[in-house]
Amino acid sequence: MYNLHDIVEMKKPHPCGANRWEIIRMGMDIKIQCTSCQRIIMLPRREFEKKLKKVLETANKD
Numbered sequence: 616m617y618n619l620h621d622i623v624e625m626k627k628p629h630p631c632g633a634n635r636w637e638i639i640r641m642g643m644d645i646k647i648q649c650t651s652c653q654r655i656i657m658l659p660r661r662e663f664e665k666k667l668k669k670v671l672e673t674a675n676k677d
């Protein structure tokens with residue numbers, strides 16, 4: 616599972632070349648921010664889960 620502020624890798628890297636995204640909003644839509652160029656994209660939750668490859672860092676380890 617994934618949580619707010621986790622760092623995730625997507626199936627497709629960002630055009631800037633990086634593939635590390637921070638989850639900055641969770642809701643009906645998920646907002647992720649590229650940790651390299653700071654660009655923010657918003658995806659419907661279902662689409663986010665389809666494009667998610669893996670969680671790289673968990674913000675809250677509880």
Ligand SMILES: [Zn+2]
Pocket residue numbers: 629630631632633649650651652653654
């Ligand atoms: Zn980027």
